[in-house]
Amino acid sequence: MNQSIMPAAWGPRGRGAQIAYTIVESPFGPMLVAVTARGICALSMHESEEWQESELRRDFREAKVTRDDGAARPAADAVLRYLRGETARCEVPVEVSGTPFQLCVWRELSAIPEGATRSYGEIAARIGRPSAARAVGHANGANPVSILIPCHRAIGSDGKLTGYRWGLEIKKKLLAFERARAARAQLDPPTQAT
Numbered sequence: 001m002n003q004s005i006m007p008a009a010w011g012p013r014g015r016g017a018q019i020a021y022t023i024v025e026s027p028f029g030p031m032l033v034a035v036t037a038r039g040i041c042a043l044s045m046h047e048s049e050e051w052q053e054s055e056l057r058r059d060f061r062e063a064k065v066t067r068d069d070g071a072a073r074p075a076a077d078a079v080l081r082y083l084r085g086e087t088a089r090c091e092v093p094v095e096v097s098g099t100p101f102q103l104c105v106w107r108e109l110s111a112i113p114e115g116a117t118r119s120y121g122e123i124a125a126r127i128g129r130p131s132a133a134r135a136v137g138h139a140n141g142a143n144p145v146s147i148l149i150p151c152h153r154a155i156g157s158d159g160k161l162t163g164y165r166w167g168l169e170i171k172k173k174l175l176a177f178e179r180a181r182a183a184r185a186q187l188d189p190p191t192q193a194t
């Protein structure tokens with residue numbers, strides 16, 4: 001999906017960051033996209049724009065946060081092109097603040113193929129911490145960037161969908177969307193120039 005995950009140049013809770021955001025309509029409902037000068041720092045989906053704005057300001061309470069549709073719209077448009085199936089990947093850089101463990105988990109989530117899922121235990125094993133499934137779950141829940149850091153691909157050890165910051169219904173829709181894209185890609189592989 002998006003392998004360009006950069007550690008934040010700003011401090012905890014957004015200290016020193018200048019963040020612009022916009023809210024656009026997506027195939028999954030209202031979507032908030034927040035950006036710094038380096039990339040997307042938050043992406044959420046929820047039926048309430050007020051809830052999304054409140055969440056953004058709570059997560060980045062020490063940042064200067066401004067609604068600036070013009071500054072954030074290019075990143076939002078790139079995400080929308082991906083969600084509409086116009087592009088195979090969304091290559092917008094992501095700038096996030098997290099512990100080294102969280103960043104490791106988020107990069108591993110980004111390595112899960114589109115349409116696939118992995119249990120928290122599988123993710124923990126893949127990052128070399130096989131007993132850290134619960135910590136992986138906590139890192140997953142702290143992810144501020146929906147879709148681009150695909151925490152919706154993490155599932156319980158029994159194969160069931162478990163908690164999702166933006167609601168299980170959106171998690172189900174995202175997985176169905178990705179599985180449909182993956183199935184189409186298998187039926188219609190890209191042609192190579194000769």
